Amino acid sequence: MTKLGFHPDVVTFNTLLHGFCLEERISQAVALFDQMVETGSQPDVVSFTTLMNGLCREGRILEAVALLDRMVEMGCAPDVTTFYTLINGLCLEGRVLEAVALANKMVEKGHQPDGFTYGAIVNGMCKMGDTVSALNLLRKMEEDSHIKADVVSYNAIIDRLCKDGLHTEAQNLFDEMHEKGVSPNVITYNCMIDGFCNYGKWSDAVRFLHDMIKREISPNVVTFNALINAFVKEGKFTEAEKLLDEMLCRGIFPDTFTYNSMIGGFCKHNRLDDAERLFVLMASKGCSPDVVTFNTLIDGCCSAKRVDDGMKLLREMSRRGLVANTVSYNTLVHGFCQVGDLNAAKDLFQEMISHGVCRNTLTYNIMLDGLCDNGKLEKALEMFEVMQKSKIDVDTVTYNIIIHGMCKGGKVDKAWDLFCSLPIDGVEPDVQTYNIMIYGFCGKSAVSEAKALFQRMKDNEYVPDECTYNTLIRGCLRARETEASAEVIKEMRSNGFCADASTFKMIVDKVSAGRLDKRFLDILS
Template identity: 25%
Template structure:
């Protein structure tokens, strides 16, 4: 199947004039180029460039525009010989434009020279203008070098002219220039990065009103921008509106809304999004469940989160320790240790392997309440599973042993730390030492002091020194 294109270009010859040419590209030929003029220039500059280009006549050009340049540049253009970048110091903007418009030079050689100039921008006293880009793009199109023309279009900065993009869009629409939805999406993302959400919405509306076939990717891009800005309701309403126009949101679009609702604990809006998702027949994926479970557990709705986890198991979806850990933490914060222990049992029954983060909430809860025996029971179980305590865990347990007057246990845990190359905080060492002295365990206190000195601590910093001297 052939695809036909119409392009407005500048024709070279006895002079320059504007004409419309048509060409066709056979499917599978590999020559596929969509004229992506679109978003990278202001409408004012574009019109100015066309007028200037049409007025340009061969009679106004030098007989040999590049003859004033060093010989090496001439050789580069005519014989493809290597060019020393230092010779570009003599190049000015007028000569550069003359080279690009010279009809005696092939468009491919001009393109090669253009790229060389851009790569050596630091050697120049000027920067290629928008008109230079347009001139060469027109020549490349006429020479059917579509890939090179597209590459040049992509080099034009869209960030400098964000606010004029809609004017350019109108110009393209009114002049029959094909508008590429994929490129429009690129511009939408650029507007988001520039924090120009208002312009992004205006541009999206223009895309819709023009009758351009909107992709779910463009829709998701706009919804994501709104959600990041906290406008979740407006994002949901756009999804509803576009659904009526035949653009169906996918699970990624809905996940964007769900994640924003869950993080903000906006459960009223979340229910509306879930209802819309259900009506559209879009099912949950693993990410959907994670966003919901995270939101529910952080708010304290642990039972709702647990129902979702069981639902995941029922659907055969992969449930990892992370989701169980969220619920275990939630139950611990609520002080519901019974539910914690029940959940640990369900976790094991379902074949979900725990990790260090699974055990620590339980250990922390018991030790905080002074139930050190139960805390150490889960420490041993954790270590049996191959998970070790880190420095924060050790320091926390030592502090709680000391608070409960358990000097021996605190000392043994500190020695265990040293064997593993982990050093307890100085304040904790002093705390242990003072407790040992209070319980008349001076030998252990001396051992602890020696350990501290070997670590480079001054005896003056050891607060229990006088008690053992």
């Protein structure tokens, strides 16, 4: 155009700016804006607002704020749309306080925020979890500015209240909508239903489903997904399947999330055959399983000790063009370790490298645990050494596995050395670490060391749990330190813990054999 001797006007520039921003070519939009200024075309409010919107959508909020300052410097007055664009951008970035400050500045400049502007701030406050401020702003816009809040603003607050478990407050706001003539939509109902479902209040959720149908508001796949997910978590599969049938009757097609919820529920409740049936049904209905679907089924197979079937699913993923991830492999490696097939576990562990799948700390911990549980302590120690020398994070769980493996393998002194090295290695022990070491000392009849560690544990402000007490009680009884065991039992009972089955049996057997005073039974109760 310029080669032909025509100079583009503001409208032409604005059209191009809008096009660049729509296609997310923001750098070119910025360059065009600068060209506009250089060639003597004065940008108008549309030019500034268009570019500002593009910058906000790309997350370049600081540049958008700077553009507002430049706009004022160039003598171009921002309008309500300009302010809304920037306020909305700030809220989307979580900079709500700056958005509120800009809204106040907007009023100072003689512009009254509209419903969209208030709505953006309300939504931003809710995303930050500040429902109190959001409700106050809702009241302010209605009482001071006489702007009627719309369904979008109500939905934002109701959704946040539900997520925070404040169902009574959400219900009150829902009722207020009706009183003020604001009609709830499917999103409103979905927020309420999902909120109740997430807190196990599925009967209240069903009540809202019936209410929305009564008001001729059609539920969608999101509505049914929330309810189905809630039912399967409760093990109410009959109700969940009825909802699935109702979806189909209403012409609403279940999506991958729907099937994944059902399959996950079946697997969790050891109904693997039903999960597999649904997996087949899913494909027949034209809904493609995703990585989550396969991972859920693989986990179900491994939990049922059908690890070979889980392996077949891993290969099936590849045939369908899905890429197995760390979760897929970790689940199978753990499954093979659980059934004692360490060779298969190690093969998969190696395959992760060749397939470009990241091996994380959990992967190594699973292998270490499998090796220790299957009597391969030396191999576990070799892998542990590799971990320490590499960039893999070694956490408390890793140390717990190795210390436990050493104790089980009769290397209690080395386990103690490793325990003592934790602060040097920058790793914090936890209650389980202490429990394992106390178990190790008790196992080698070093009860004095176990009692000393028990005291050290409390001195370091670690709270003993039921396992700690029961381990130490059994250790003291084996060492015939009856008075010490009685003291530990009393402390255990005073802290609200009970003897477990092993401890109770040991005491009953010793009392029956006459090797322990009957008062121990009274102490236990």
